[in-house]
Amino acid sequence: MNIHSFIFAAQMRIRDEHKEIIVKETALDMLVELGFDGFSMQKLAKKAGVSPATLYIYYKDKEDLIVQLGIEEGQKMTRSTMEGFSPEMSFEDGLRLQWKNRANYWLQNSVSSKFYEQIKHSPYYEKVMAVYKDEFKVKMTAFAKKAVLNGELKRLPFEVYWSLAFAPLYNLINFQMQGQSIGGLPFTWSEEIMNQTLELVLKALKP
Amino acid sequence: MNIHSFIFAAQMRIRDEHKEIIVKETALDMLVELGFDGFSMQKLAKKAGVSPATLYIYYKDKEDLIVQLGIEEGQKMTRSTMEGFSPEMSFEDGLRLQWKNRANYWLQNSVSSKFYEQIKHSPYYEKVMAVYKDEFKVKMTAFAKKAVLNGELKRLPFEVYWSLAFAPLYNLINFQMQGQSIGGLPFTWSEEIMNQTLELVLKALKP
DNA sequence: AAAATAAATGAACATTCATTCTTTTATATT
DNA sequence: AATATAAAAGAATGAATGTTCATTTATTTT
Numbered sequence: 001m002n003i004h005s006f007i008f009a010a011q012m013r014i015r016d017e018h019k020e021i022i023v024k025e026t027a028l029d030m031l032v033e034l035g036f037d038g039f040s041m042q043k044l045a046k047k048a049g050v051s052p053a054t055l056y057i058y059y060k061d062k063e064d065l066i067v068q069l070g071i072e073e074g075q076k077m078t079r080s081t082m083e084g085f086s087p088e089m090s091f092e093d094g095l096r097l098q099w100k101n102r103a104n105y106w107l108q109n110s111v112s113s114k115f116y117e118q119i120k121h122s123p124y125y126e127k128v129m130a131v132y133k134d135e136f137k138v139k140m141t142a143f144a145k146k147a148v149l150n151g152e153l154k155r156l157p158f159e160v161y162w163s164l165a166f167a168p169l170y171n172l173i174n175f176q177m178q179g180q181s182i183g184g185l186p187f188t189w190s191e192e193i194m195n196q197t198l199e200l201v202l203k204a205l206k207p
Numbered sequence: 208m209n210i211h212s213f214i215f216a217a218q219m220r221i222r223d224e225h226k227e228i229i230v231k232e233t234a235l236d237m238l239v240e241l242g243f244d245g246f247s248m249q250k251l252a253k254k255a256g257v258s259p260a261t262l263y264i265y266y267k268d269k270e271d272l273i274v275q276l277g278i279e280e281g282q283k284m285t286r287s288t289m290e291g292f293s294p295e296m297s298f299e300d301g302l303r304l305q306w307k308n309r310a311n312y313w314l315q316n317s318v319s320s321k322f323y324e325q326i327k328h329s330p331y332y333e334k335v336m337a338v339y340k341d342e343f344k345v346k347m348t349a350f351a352k353k354a355v356l357n358g359e360l361k362r363l364p365f366e367v368y369w370s371l372a373f374a375p376l377y378n379l380i381n382f383q384m385q386g387q388s389i390g391g392l393p394f395t396w397s398e399e400i401m402n403q404t405l406e407l408v409l410k411a412l413k414p
Numbered sequence: 415a416a417a418a419t420a421a422a423t424g425a426a427c428a429t430t431c432a433t434t435c436t437t438t439t440a441t442a443t444t
Numbered sequence: 445a446a447t448a449t450a451a452a453a454g455a456a457t458g459a460a461t462g463t464t465c466a467t468t469t470a471t472t473t474t
Contacts (some may be wrong), residue, residue: 167378204411
């Protein structure tokens with residue numbers, strides 16, 4: 001093969017993106033329904049209406065499929081979380097926006113969210129995180145640091161800040177998604193409840 | 208078989224509890240290391256030095272093994288969390304005790320904790336929770352209700368209270384266990400950091 | 415010592431698994 | 445229309461899976 005044939009090689013038969021999307025969505029559904037065990041390439045191929053061999057055109061192997069899915073869903077979540085966000089916002093406005101964005105995304109994409117919650121607590125997560133850890137980190141630390149300088153936020157170790165600022169939200173959403181009430185009645189999400197919780201978080205974080 | 212032989216049947220060859228314990232510990236190790244996929248009955252039998260058939264004396268099937276393990280570890284965690292606790296405690300003392308107990312247990316039993324975190328976000332959890340949800344719920348709601356009456360705690364939906372009171376702790380511990388720092392340096396747990404976080408949680412929850 | 419019985423075993427089962435091989439199909443350039 | 449080429453398919457691979465069967469082992473009562 002010479003340079004000419006390499007660079008100008010004919011690009012024949014494009015990958016069917018529709019098919020690829022169906023594979024992804026089916027995989028997400030199955031992983032959430034069946035768990036990581038219970039899920040298999042053959043089942044996926046069958047349910048997605050695709051040959052098993054086709055999956056290996058899209059992905060190197062099963063692990064790659066799962067990890068890629070994790071990376072992609074993570075990026076979607078992050079993008080959605082940051083929608084409308086700018087570092088110039090006041091701390092309170094920024095946090096409020098992120099809570100709203102996260103809640104909306106999770107409640108409207110419950111399959112993706114459940115999948116992500118699952119992979120987040122699995123051995124796969126190491127490989128998922130390795131990819132997009134940094135871009136996210138940079139934005140978030142900058143936001144927090146500015147808020148500290150402006151006297152809007154207590155000076156705290158980053159992990160402490162993060163745990164106080166977002167863990168309650170995640171937990172609240174998980175209650176909703178799993179119907180996993182501890183109290184008497186099944187818990188029902190509302191924007192009011194979210195705001196009530198956010199106010200208390202802000203109370204904790206303000207200097 | 209008549210009544211006599213049923214009631215007074217000879218009890219021959221007791222189950223080897225030592226063997227059962229090794230199976231459990233090995234299973235925990237493998238589940239954490241390999242994830243729910245990656246784990247198999249044959250691998251477990253081999254590593255635990257036991258015949259595959261023996262596993263089916265202890266457990267109905269693979270799912271039963273995993274679920275039973277989840278139930279047992281959950282009970283251990285709960286028992287440990289409640290050690291030294293009494294409903295007569297002040298809200299602040301009670302919360303402080305539970306944070307301390309939880310942190311100690313998680314950090315000293317990291318395999319169990321990682322396993323539990325994993326099963327908690329898997330489809331198995333429904334079956335785990337079904338068992339010991341109630342006994343736990345009763346204690347915790349009573350504690351919170353009393354605190355509200357005494358004016359030590361804001362009146363809140365239970366899930367909001369729970370998410371504020373404990374989610375930050377779980378998140379902080381997860382940072383430590385996964386070495387999953389978002390900020391620059393890897394996060395290192397300390398009792399001081401825990402207390403700092405707890406103070407802010409109390410600030411949020413007090414009326 | 416014999417009988418009784420559950421624990422424990424090793425080998426075996428059909429099934430499913432992840433993956434690959436060979437062939438066919440569809441598309442874009444020549 | 446012929447050619448080139450990657451996408452996609454279907455069938456097949458050996459290995460691994462969950463589970464069971466027939467048998468042996470260990471222990472206690474008779």
